[in-house]
Amino acid sequence: MRWTPIGIALALLSLTSAGAFAADVMVHVGHNRLDPAAVSIAVGDTVTFHNMDAMPGGHTVATEDGALSSPPLQKDQAWSHKFTEPGSFGFHIVEHPAAKTTIVVK
Numbered sequence: 001m002r003w004t005p006i007g008i009a010l011a012l013l014s015l016t017s018a019g020a021f022a023a024d025v026m027v028h029v030g031h032n033r034l035d036p037a038a039v040s041i042a043v044g045d046t047v048t049f050h051n052m053d054a055m056p057g058g059h060t061v062a063t064e065d066g067a068l069s070s071p072p073l074q075k076d077q078a079w080s081h082k083f084t085e086p087g088s089f090g091f092h093i094v095e096h097p098a099a100k101t102t103i104v105v106k
């Protein structure tokens with residue numbers, strides 16, 4: 001077949017839907033703040049939490065039930081998790097429990 005622009009676009013779309021290009025989404029960890037406060041991703045995508053703040057002791061991000069948790073992250077350290085099942089995962093900063101974000105995996 002000839003590779004028309006539309007044919008190439010369709011081929012790229014089918015690769016994307018097959019998960020060939022899993023995304024890596026950044027959540028910024030600040031002092032008492034997770035940004036953005038809501039993230040929507042696909043199964044197979046990765047979320048990276050990047051601590052931007054120099055609070056002594058660092059910041060730890062964890063799910064409300066503690067099933068997923070980073071180590072304490074010092075300034076400019078990051079922790080990543082690949083989500084392999086659909087669901088809604090509420091995270092907070094352990095040192096600042098009111099700072100939350102929700103990861104929705106579809």
Ligand SMILES: [Cu+2]
Binds near residue numbers: 053055095096
């Ligand atoms: Cu802090």
